[in-house]
Amino acid sequence: AQKVTQAQTEISVVEKxxxxxxxxxETRDTTYYLFWxxxxxxxxxxxxxxxxxxxxxxxxxxxxSWNFQKSTSSFNFTITxxxxxxSAVYFxxxxxxxxxxxxxFGKGTMLxxxx
Amino acid sequence: xxxxxxxxxxxxxxxxxxxxxxxxxxMNHNSMYWYRQxxxxxxxxxxxxxxxxxxDKGEVPNGYNVSRLNKREFSLRLESAAPSQTSVYxxxxxxxxxxxxxxxxxxxGTRLLVL
Numbered sequence: 001a002q003k004v005t006q007a008q009t010e011i012s013v014v015e016k017x018x019x020x021x022x023x024x025x026e027t028r029d030t031t032y033y034l035f036w037x038x039x040x041x042x043x044x045x046x047x048x049x050x051x052x053x054x055x056x057x058x059x060x061x062x063x064x065s066w067n068f069q070k071s072t073s074s075f076n077f078t079i080t081x082x083x084x085x086x087s088a089v090y091f092x093x094x095x096x097x098x099x100x101x102x103x104x105f106g107k108g109t110m111l112x113x114x115x
Numbered sequence: 116x117x118x119x120x121x122x123x124x125x126x127x128x129x130x131x132x133x134x135x136x137x138x139x140x141x142m143n144h145n146s147m148y149w150y151r152q153x154x155x156x157x158x159x160x161x162x163x164x165x166x167x168x169x170x171d172k173g174e175v176p177n178g179y180n181v182s183r184l185n186k187r188e189f190s191l192r193l194e195s196a197a198p199s200q201t202s203v204y205x206x207x208x209x210x211x212x213x214x215x216x217x218x219x220x221x222x223x224g225t226r227l228l229v230l
Contacts, residue, residue, distance in 0.1 A: 009155075033216050035218065037221075043203070043223065043224050043226075044221065044222075044223045044224065045158075045205060045207075045221035045224075046221075047218055047219075047220060047221075050216070050218050052216060091157065091158070095216075102160060102173070102174075103148075103160070103219055105157040105158045105159075106157055107155055107156060107157040108157055
């Protein structure tokens with residue numbers, strides 16, 4: 001069975017601080033995919049990134065960066081110089097390459113960025 | 116392109132009433148999904164449709180039925196609403212479901228309150 005753990009329920013930072021959201025996953029598959037979604041206060045779910053299990057290169061997109069480490073089964077998300085608009089719930093999710101695989105979500109981390 | 120749309124955005128029902136949540140996508144995706152989101156639980160899959168003409172149960176299907184009306188539309192029906200079905204419901208779609216690498220794109224959600 002697949003499992004995603006986001007141990008941080010809620011994080012509060014002050015604007016311009018860097019913040020890292022942790023994600024630890026479990027799967028028996030050798031081919032799998034990891035995702036991050038953002039859910040702002042307006043409620044929609046916004047896709048941020050997808051990584052496959054064969055690509056351990058870290059990725060940077062503007063102020064966002066992702067650190068994928070298979071050795072520790074982690075896919076952490078860092079926001080540099082946080083802004084108030086980053087306030088949201090962030091979900092990490094996992095699928096595998098098994099047929100008709102299910103997208104398994106973590107319970108989310110609520111990030112509050114104060115001015 | 117609108118992406119994934121859902122109606123209604125908000126609904127209040129009395130216990131025992133029925134209703135249908137509508138979902139449509141204009142991305143020519145083959146696969147569609149219904150999730151529910153409850154506080155502290157992340158998202159859980161209710162039903163999915165891997166392709167037009169097929170539907171299958173997800174993690175929490177009890178109390179729900181679905182219809183894949185055509186390639187674009189996937190509806191979720193509550194035949195006899197219960198307070199336990201108070202939740203936010205999300206529809207999603209992806210190109211296919213045969214490979215875990217496909218990203219799911221989500222609609223804006225429907226907030227349902229059952230009294």
